[in-house]
Amino acid sequence: VMSDELVLVGSPDQPRAEGPPVAVAERCGEPWVMRELGSGTRAVFEESLRERGLEPSRVMSMGSPEAVKRAVLAGAGLAAVSSLTVSAELDAGLLARLPVSDLELTRALHRIRLPHREHGPALSAFMALLGAAVGRMQA
Secondary structure (H helix, E strand, C coil), rough: EEEEEEEEEECCCCCCCCCCCCCCCCCCCCCEECCCCHHHHHHHHHHHHHHHCCCCCEEEEEECCCHHHHHCCCCCCCEEEHHHHHHHHHCCCEECCCCEECCCEEEEEECCCCCCCCCHHHHHEEEEEEHHHHHHCCC
């Protein structure tokens, strides 16, 4: 359907927030707020760190993107989250993007469905909404 970028975020008073990019290794010693084990977001982030021989030193796990955002807003640590889930908070200055020089995280978002099932009215309506939303985001 579209690509999604994972971004590192923290509180606006975080050292080097919105400043020049730093190496991701410089951030690994800080506390992290992540989705639960098995989450796709967490898996993409941790795999990217492992490829560099890194791992975050302290991790708090949360069960939803909203819980991760709220914990970061409260100053519990940094997070790697979908840019789609934090755009309003970044625009409002509630969260700050933490630029890194050596880590770009993108992933494909897919629309999947069972191939031999009929589209009911609810699924058809959802697919139309999804198509319209993706079109607005890409414009």
